[in-house]
Amino acid sequence: MAFSTWFSFSDLGVKFECIGSVVSYLIGRYMHSRNNMSNDKFESYSRDLGTLVKEYALESISESNTDKSDFNTGYMMAFHRIVTLMQQQAEVFEIDLKDIGFGDLPEDEFFN
Incomplete structure (x- = not known):
């Protein structure tokens, strides 16, 4: 379910309305532009x-x-959750x- 709310970033001096994972996208873009990590380093890390x-997931x-223990x-x-979160965030940031x-x-494979 999507949600709509106001967020205020005092260091930006603005308020904006966002829906769902748009918050992650905007914050990520803002932080990435302020980050001094090189693109090569960022891509290698990712x-x-x-x-x-x-x-680890496999x-x-x-x-x-x-061993089908609990x-x-x-x-x-847990790895399924991490993988799907990373996939969703990659989609938000338009990363293949x-x-x-x-x-x-x-x-x-997670559901066999």
Whole structure:
């Protein structure tokens, strides 16, 4: 469900109305423009983080399929949440999933 609310950023000196994940997008754009991290460093970090999260997620799926304990199922579902959050944020920032290492992540593997 989308929501509408007012946010005030005193350092920007403005108020704006936003809906849903537009807040994340605007704050991210603002912080990125103020951030002195180079684009190469940022892209490398994002790609490495995505690759590591994917590896851990696939490992958690394998463990959950081997041992269906509550712990392994919960661990796998936590990675599912992280992966979907990263996918949603990539969409908001118009980042191709391949750029963060998720291009070949099989979504349906979480639900076998």
